[in-house]
Amino acid sequence: MHPLARIALGLGLAFLYGPILLLVAYSFNDSRLVTVWGGFSTRWYAALLSDSALVAATIVTLKVALASAALATVLGTLAAFALDRRRLPGRPLLSGLVYAPMVMPEVITGLSLLLLFVGLGIDRGLVTIVIAHATFTLSFVAVVVQARLRSLDRSLLEAASDLGAPPERVFLTVTLPLIAPAVVAGFLLAFTLSMDDLVIASFVAGPGATTLPMRLYSQVRLGVTPEINAISTLLIAAVGLGVLAASLVASRRGRAAGSPS
Amino acid sequence: MTGLAERVRRAAGPVLAFGWLAAFFGLPFVIVLKISLSDPATALPPYTPVLEWEAGIAGWANLLAALDFENYRTLTRDPLYLDAALTSLAVAACGTALLALVGYPIAYAMARAERRWQPLLVALMVIPFWTSFLIRVYAWIAILKGDGFLNRALQALGLIDTPLAILNTPAAVMVGVVYAYLPFMVLPLYAALERLDRGLIEAARDLGASRIGAFLTITLPLSLPGLVAGALLCFIPIVGEFIIPDLLGGADTLMLGRVLWSEFFSNRDWPLASAVAMAMLLIVALPVALFREAEARRLEREP
Numbered sequence: 072m073h074p075l076a077r078i079a080l081g082l083g084l085a086f087l088y089g090p091i092l093l094l095v096a097y098s099f100n101d102s103r104l105v106t107v108w109g110g111f112s113t114r115w116y117a118a119l120l121s122d123s124a125l126v127a128a129t130i131v132t133l134k135v136a137l138a139s140a141a142l143a144t145v146l147g148t149l150a151a152f153a154l155d156r157r158r159l160p161g162r163p164l165l166s167g168l169v170y171a172p173m174v175m176p177e178v179i180t181g182l183s184l185l186l187l188f189v190g191l192g193i194d195r196g197l198v199t200i201v202i203a204h205a206t207f208t209l210s211f212v213a214v215v216v217q218a219r220l221r222s223l224d225r226s227l228l229e230a231a232s233d234l235g236a237p238p239e240r241v242f243l244t245v246t247l248p249l250i251a252p253a254v255v256a257g258f259l260l261a262f263t264l265s266m267d268d269l270v271i272a273s274f275v276a277g278p279g280a281t282t283l284p285m286r287l288y289s290q291v292r293l294g295v296t297p298e299i300n301a302i303s304t305l306l307i308a309a310v311g312l313g314v315l316a317a318s319l320v321a322s323r324r325g326r327a328a329g330s331p332s
Numbered sequence: 333m334t335g336l337a338e339r340v341r342r343a344a345g346p347v348l349a350f351g352w353l354a355a356f357f358g359l360p361f362v363i364v365l366k367i368s369l370s371d372p373a374t375a376l377p378p379y380t381p382v383l384e385w386e387a388g389i390a391g392w393a394n395l396l397a398a399l400d401f402e403n404y405r406t407l408t409r410d411p412l413y414l415d416a417a418l419t420s421l422a423v424a425a426c427g428t429a430l431l432a433l434v435g436y437p438i439a440y441a442m443a444r445a446e447r448r449w450q451p452l453l454v455a456l457m458v459i460p461f462w463t464s465f466l467i468r469v470y471a472w473i474a475i476l477k478g479d480g481f482l483n484r485a486l487q488a489l490g491l492i493d494t495p496l497a498i499l500n501t502p503a504a505v506m507v508g509v510v511y512a513y514l515p516f517m518v519l520p521l522y523a524a525l526e527r528l529d530r531g532l533i534e535a536a537r538d539l540g541a542s543r544i545g546a547f548l549t550i551t552l553p554l555s556l557p558g559l560v561a562g563a564l565l566c567f568i569p570i571v572g573e574f575i576i577p578d579l580l581g582g583a584d585t586l587m588l589g590r591v592l593w594s595e596f597f598s599n600r601d602w603p604l605a606s607a608v609a610m611a612m613l614l615i616v617a618l619p620v621a622l623f624r625e626a627e628a629r630r631l632e633r634e635p
Contacts, residue, residue, distance in 0.1 A: 080438060083434075090475060142419045147349075150350065159346075166624060171357070176616065179613060281441055284464065289467055307464075
């Protein structure tokens, strides 16, 4: 590699990971002064466990993420199958409906969903957050699954139905196993996006339900504290472990299939 | 096989998926439009006339009769909103340009790296995307603030005597934007550059083109679809960005997302917030349409 390219990569990665690493390191700082090192300590982590509001918000967030990701996976996969059809009446409009939520500014999505829920007289709470999250994450699932469907070897499906398998059986025994990695990836993406969302949840949550990002945001606005650094480190560690597990599964699957990917 | 039952079965999936999107993504915009034309009120919900589904056509007729575009006139009269719109556009445009400048060399280096390292490099670009946006923006507060890491480092090196005021300025917003959206620019660019046929560049060089000439006539034009996709993927959400200006910007970095948020949560003026949303929608409508086109074409092109 050209030395300049090496420098560009090094600087880019340092820029991306430097702030995160600083945050993680200073979550173990004994001093309350967040930018002055005062020795190693895990006391901020111990303090987290006694914060019952934080624990409650974490549970709400996990529930919402599980439910909305499951819903988004089903709906997004259905949308991907529909967009994959050769003949689809009104394709430009329908594909716009699928792609637009990915880039739509979150404040618009959040406000418009809230006004819908209020207009329909639906009480705000867990259910409204799940609906909102499923709506904006299903697009990401659809795109991931659609890409996989495009690269699918159609002759396998044709062979199965030539051999007399009914459509349901072709789907369950051939199509589904082939697109499973994309469906799982879509689910994980939807789960993470739901866990991460602050803006849309703030609009549609109502007074009853507080998610972890909402709780974090109300504290972050007051400034940098070691406690927030500690929660952040735990969240980063969770993501890191998830990515590690996913890549291990992927590499084993790759080896099993005899392909390098 | 093409009986009625079969056709219903085949239509059920698309109807469910698109019906959901129409109900929870399409329909809400109609309601935002409607409420942006209402007047604020001290009531629950805080606007009048409220949407009455039972009133049907007559209800919409009443609405049309009371139409005065009051909220939109407020948007054009009060310089605050025009300022916020211009700031949003400026931040999105400058941020996207800066992202292209920072992202291109990184994507180029990734595409030129040894094959066996490329999956790792892609993973390293994707991981920050999986990490909480809020936390990544928050991490910069400790770096940029008056007694933060950056000022301490610069002072320790003897480069400055008094701490620089970076946090709560437009510069801090720019840093946050480039940091948070970098993967969105790098990954589409990498995808375009990685597919590029190296033989074309070698041919250009053999025919006497300089390194820069080959880059400008071959690499850059062929990576343009990736650049366009990356730019749209960054520009549109940045226009409506709330978290970055709220945490890193100052009182003067008013962007539309922040104005909408405070009209809604602090002033409880839902009709005005809806009008701001419609204005924002107008700004991003064209880029969103372009994005849909680019996305559809990308899926066509890929095997």
